[in-house]
Amino acid sequence: MKLEESQTSVDRLPAEQRRISQDSGTERPFSGAYNDDEEPGISVEVVAGxxxxxxxxxxxxxSGWPSFTKPTAPANVNELRDTTHGMVRTKVRLVHPDGHLGHVFPDGPSNQGGLRYCINSASLRLIPRDDMESEGHGAYLDQTEEA
Incomplete structure (x- = not known):
């Protein structure tokens, strides 16, 4: 995605999505659209997709936020040390364009690697499994379940 396309996409975001995904904000627990969502599909980043x-x-x-055991495409995710709010955590950001996703913690299911990627719904867009092929994400169909 070119820089000008990225900025246009950022400019189209509602204020709350922009605050969270671009300014490292955090949505209130249990308030995000995807916290309780169980639809099969893939979550993509709101700006670059x-x-x-x-x-x-x-x-x-x-926790009140959508939680995942691992990224689908690890090359798209940066994990950075975060010492804000008097804590030491690992922040999760999109590689390009740079966008805030959430945090990763070492308290996930041990039988699936032990990580909990705690992600803001406002940083995500869910592509339902039935739409993945048409939206260019058919390569990831094997990582989703049929409804």
Missing amino acids: EPLFASTDKFDSG
């Missing part, structure tokens, strides 16, 4: 997480890797962590 880069694939991030498959529905088969989503689990209910009880």
Whole structure:
């Protein structure tokens, strides 16, 4: 995605999505559109549409944010040290264009790698499994379940 296309996409975001995805904000727990969503598909980043997480890797962590065991395309995700708010955490950001997704914690399901990617719904757009092919994400169909 070219820089000018990226900025146009950012400019189209509603204010709350822009605050979270571009300014490292956080949505209130249990308020995000995808926290309780169980539809098969793939979650992509709201600006660039880069694939991030498959529905088969989503689990209910009880945290109030959508939680995943691993990224679908690890090359799209940066993990950075975050010492804000008096804590030491690992921030998760999109590689390009740079966008805030959430945090990763080492308290996920141990039988699936032990990680919990705790992601803001406002940073995601869900592409239902039935639309993945037409939206250019057919390569990830094997990482989702049929409804």
